[in-house]
Amino acid sequence: MITQAVKRLYSVYHWFSRNPIIEKELRSRMRGLRTFILITLFVGLISISAGAVLSLLSYTTGQAGSLAIWQRSGLFVFSTVFLIELALVCFIAPALTSSAISSEIERQTFDLLRTTLLTSTRLVLGKMSSALAFLMLLMLASIPIYAMAYTLGGVTFPEILIAWALLLWSAVFYSTLGIWLSALLRRTLLATVIVYVFIALFLFGIPILILGTLLLFEPLGFNFSSEPPIAVLYLIYLSGWVILSSNPLTAAIFSEVGWLNNQSLILLELPLSGNSFFYYLSPWIPFLLLTSLGTFFLSRSTIRIVHRQDQ
Amino acid sequence: MQVQPGEIYGFIGPNGAGKTSTIRILCTLLAPTAGDAFVGGYSVTHQRREVRALIGYMPDFFGIYPDLTVYEYLAFFAGCYELSAKDKEASIPALLELVDLASYSDLAVEKLSRGMKQRLSLARTLIHNPQVLILDEPASGLDPRARVEIRELLRELASMGKTIFFTSHILSDVSEICTRIGIIDQGKLIASDTPAKLSQLLIQTRKIRIGLLNGADMAHQVLSNFPGVSSLTPIRDGAPPYEYEFELAGELEDVAALHRQLVEANVALISFREMENNLEEIYLRTTRNPALSTDVETPS
Known part of the structure; x- marks a missing residue:
């Protein structure tokens, strides 16, 4: 059983290590000042944000010695760093892949690749893997900042792991979205514009929509505490849960809120009426499931599009 | 159309005739609207992977990754x-040696000259040691020296037993190195044979040039009266030696009879030679007069 698993793992490693696209992409990407500058800016921005949060907290509280303050500082630093990194990853990931296929067409190298023995699966997965490898490098570069937040306290190790899973899954999903648009539209500029509009709407549009809905309903006299019928409340909670779970930003925030309120990272509850509760999975779990599904279907569709262009 | 193993087959025709489309079909990049084509016995529509393993394709554009060095560029395609x-490790240095780029292996591809890029492209097509090379305008846009280099390379590859199928607008290159030539016009193969046979079949008059020291008027009179002589053109007629060119529709016996008549008319002949009909002439005639060329199509 274990031997089989090791053999399978080795064959996957072998498949990836023999993919010329990965080697070429990484070689091209790591060459020159561009990457060095990008990593420096990425880590610099996160470090400055963490430093600013710490300075602001110590300035406003003035109780540098209190354990509670240190813990709160840790949580603030962690939250700030995570949210900034999430936004950066969500915007960098598609930038790395929205030209993946279209640039080959624009550079007139696509036909050359098509006449080789390279399959569309190897081409697409090679492009995706190299983009992800680079994103992983960015995420690894930010580890010391997370370590600092962890040392300050207020953040548990599972929280950090979940935050990293959200980052990684977001990176994978948005990379796949970028490469899918690149293959579909065959033009880098168009693919980049569309992917950014989509991400901006998706990442910030949903939180703004939720906030807007709440602000709109309040003056109209809709009071959530006036106990509407249980079915209506159930539907509101359910749709809210689905919407929150589809966005990395809201999934992260409400998972953390759930953790602070319920002390659970898996199953959370909201009161419906009397003794009945609305039980739901912490939003990070459905987010991972949804993005896994999205990634699977988008990558399969990309491979098909590239394969069709080769017919 | 068939191309035999070891041949250098030149494929010529006007712009838009269908040369690149033919090449793209042979390279499995374009599906034929009807019928099929075979490379090494493999169908380009049904056995594309086998065809791809067998061919080396060089398009009329470079298709370069500017960030890679010459060595890395070839290593990447070797991986593909x-x-x-x-x-x-064995093939890349040998190929770089063959295309005379060994001393540039660590140079970024974007820094190569056009001729060097063309040679690198040729090395790329050879990376997997294909049996058939399909080259679209391999000498296009190159200076005379680079053109000669590419021509020599093609000769060398043919001597190594490769089958070379290429298109070109430079007819002198084609006539110089091809064992057979195909002429395409408006999507139709209108002639396909060796340059000598094409010339024989397509051009039914002989082009003759004579030189004389005196007796220009007499020569003119003999030529005008000789049956089958046409297109009499003075090449040099101001002062001796005079030179005339004309076409003669006839056999070798007619050529000899004309020569005899000129001598008997006391024309001081200093030269009498039949000009070779070059590829340019064949090309112009076939593409100018499709009816003629269709009649003389020479399946091989």
């Missing part, structure tokens, strides 16, 4: 053809 690390 699933060559082992050992084969890569």
